[in-house]
Amino acid sequence: MADIKESPLTRKLQAFVALSEEELRVLERLHLRRRSFTAGRDLVHQGQSDQAAYILADGWVCSYKLQPNGTRQIVDFQIPGDFLGLRSVLLRTSDHSFEPITDILVAEVLADDLLEALERTPRLASAILWAASRDEAMVVEHLVGVARRAAEARMAHFLLEVGARMTLVGLGDKGGFACPLTQYHLADALGLSSVHVNRVLRRLRESGLVTFRDGRVTFGDYDKLVDLAEFDPAYLDQTGPLLK
Known part of the structure; x- marks a missing residue:
């Protein structure tokens, strides 16, 4: 029981x-x-049916949509404590693909086991619904970012969001977090070219706001980065338990 109390998913759901x-x-x-x-x-794989869901215990994953011309749009990144493929279990067909960015460890959850667990424990079901709703809220923010935010604000908002998510599961803080993403991942997620990503990260670094180097994001001036991004973490809904 001690292990499950310290698991990333438990840490997240207890928000x-x-x-x-x-x-x-x-x-x-x-x-x-x-x-x-x-x-x-x-x-x-996108279009795959009859899938289990997975709980990501260790490592990073990206979810993406593949376009007919072979390009891809990364929809989101999954970190420890996230569900993978929860929607595809309920809809029976996955509408996007999941690719491990690093070697990963997951717990495989069969549909029948998941539905039985949700039926037996309504409060746990509510917490998982909360997590799914939170994921949807993040996708909305990503859409706004790609469509309306300037490149530097878009990058800043993304890094702050991931930092907040990592902090919730005990893997980061306001100083920064370990991050295995490449500039190509950032480009596919933020709707920028890899060259533009490089320029944006350089400008943010030279401004003393954030550094992304050697697999780590380091926040130089967290508050100014929040101002630049106009980052309001309310949509992440992780200030404390709503249900006791």
Whole structure:
């Protein structure tokens, strides 16, 4: 039980609900089927059906849509504590692909096991619905960023969001976080060219706001970066449990 209490998913869900011992035991059972996947090989393919869901325990994943011309748009990045493919379990067909960015460790959750767990523990079901709703809110912010924010504000907002998500699961703080993303990942996610990404990161670094080097994001002036991005973390809804 000690392990599940410290798991990234538990840390995240407890931003919404104070989980009981019974709910933690149910969550622990959802973690029993452990699997590992190597970087660069799709975990789930766009259009694939009859899939399990996965709880990401370690590593990073990107979710993306492949276009007919072979280009891709990264929709989001998944970090420890996130569900992968939850929507495709309920809709039966995945509308996008998941690619591990690093080697990853996941818990495989079969649809029947997930539905049974949600039926047995309504508060845990509410917490998972909260997590899914939060993911949807992030996708809305990403759409606004790509469509309306200037490049530097777009990058700043993205890095602040990931930093807040990492902090929630105990893997970051206002000083920064470890980050395996390349400039190509950032380009595909933010609607910029890799050359433009390089220029934007250089300008942010020279302004003393943030440095992204050697696999780590370091916030130089967190408050000024928040001002630049007009970053309001309310949509992440992680200020404390709503349900006791």
